[in-house]
Amino acid sequence: MRILIIEDEFDLAKALAKGLKNNGYAADIALLGEEALQKIEFNEYDLAVLDLNLPDIDGLELCKTLRAWRPKLLILILTCRKRLKDKVMGLDMGADDYLAKPFHFQELLARIRALLRRDLPTKEPILQVGDLKLDPSSRTVFKGNRRLELRNKEFCILEYLMRRAGEVISQEELLEHAWGEEELDFFTANLRVHIHSLRKELNDDAQNPKYIETLPGVGYRLKRGEN
Amino acid sequence: MKFSSLFKIFSQPPTLKGKLVAISIIVLFLLNCFSLVFVNLAATFFVTRYINFSFLGEPFPENFYTLSSTSAVEGSFPTPSAVIQFVTPSEIIEARRLAQSTLQNLRVFSIGLLFFTTVLGGIGIYFLSRRTLRPLEEVSQTAKEISARSLERRLSFPESADEVKALADAFNTMLERLEKSFRDQERFSSSVAHELRTPLATMRTNLEVVLQNKEATAEEYQEMGKTIEKALSRLEEIVENLLLLSKGEKELERSWVFLAPLLEEIRHELLPLSREKDVRVLVEAERNTQCFADEALLFRALKNVIENGIRYNRPGGYVRVTYFQEEEWVVVKVEDNGVGIPADEQDSIFEIFSRGAQARKLYKEGTGLGLAITRLIVELHGGKIEVQSSPNAGTAFKIFLPSI
Structure with missing residues (x-):
């Protein structure tokens, strides 16, 4: 399963990519919204981990664009914005899940697994x-x-x-x-x-x-x- | 029981409506009293006089005799004693009794009227005051309902233009100010939370990823340590700057500060950075200019601006600092020929945590607090700061400090 990490904080993105690779996923990093769009155009991703505070594109807009482009791509928003309004907006813009920073890496992994189960005919975890x-x-x-x-x-x-x-x-x-x-x-x-x-x-x-x-x-x- | 409940009613602080009603009723009652007492006294006086005149021949009008002395039948007019002879005592007694009972009826009627008008007036006043004061009750009801979460609510009294309306207007203005400061506060704390959470998330993820990996190498631990150290310094910097931003005017420790050595010190401190970026810092010294300021804070304020000039610049660029007296100000001008600030970002550069896309690209680790701090320090000193910038040509900051 291949995951794109869209996150402008390089140290965090790097750690995420490493952690995901350790757990058997293929992971790429995009530090900017533009970069993310390019990577999504050329590669096939199963899931995107998206930070809402990007320097160039508003995260929610990006989420909408991604959803329109790749209807089957799973989008997990990972952000500092903790307010109810942001969560509702994010999910309504087409995201599949929402996790607020700071988060536990274990929880992120569990949520990714849960999201990947969605496409299966059976929702069995195994x-x-x-x-x-x-x-x-x-x-x-x-x-x-x-x-x-x-x-x-x-x-x-x-x-x-x-x-x-x-x-x-x-x-x-x-x-x-x-x-x-x-x-x-x-x-x-x-x-x-x-x-x-x-x-x-x-x-x-x-x-x-x-x-x-x-x-x-x-x-x-x-x-x-x-x- | 009854007595205590009655006592309770009176022990409560009286409402404005209660006070109005009570005062009006007392005034009404007293006025009625006076007028009725007057009517009764007058009636008694006139009735007595009338009886005495008709039956006893007592002079009724004061000038009776003077009038009669001019009459043609002088001497023939009956004297009072003669009159008495025509009236039997029983008739006088009867007349007096009649007068007495009439006066008594009048008194009873007066007392009845007094209470009737008082009660009727009281009820009228009660309803009138309730009607007048209802908007006030609405004001207080709305005020009770408005909390920090519903500050966008306002009072509306379009129908009246009286004092209550003025009160409601004043109330609305206050709400507006409150709402704005609440929103500002909210935005500030959500920005703070965001800025603090980012390094925290970086630290936690790095830690957990390495700890989860049972076969992590010493090299990976090393790398994790470095990343966490970096995130920690960032956190420290943010916290320190936030503390600085919460400074008030009272905490200024002012003294006479010469600008020449202060700027030289800043230049010296920024030397490693300016060498790294290949940007020259030129200070056009003018020995005698000084201003009455908090030296440490002024150092901070000027350093932030000059540092920005170095960071958002190109190799081979320059930052030129000049200062001069202009009317009542000491003006410090910091110009650079760097990347400039896009027009749409120029308004927000002094806001807390505001960072333009270009600024983020050029200096990722910036906190977005530097210029906010500079402006705060300058304003605490009673000064102001202005910016002029054209993208790709450079930026000029003008800092005005009061010369005394």
């Missing part, structure tokens, strides 16, 4: 496909009763595939949603490597896959488990 179980809050994956040891990116890829189980996901899309801007240097080979190690961890066979199917020239698909 993702389940066949005998695979993924818990975003503790960042653990179980295959049956066996706990899998996944690295950050593998977890990220698997989470995205599980959220869209049964759908064909192109390589580009997977890259968009699992990698942040700074990490994109190695490109596709890197994705193959990660899929390969993920399969290995899942005891999956690329020729006769039980979990991750490769559709040459198209992308990947996580099989909706019958097992």
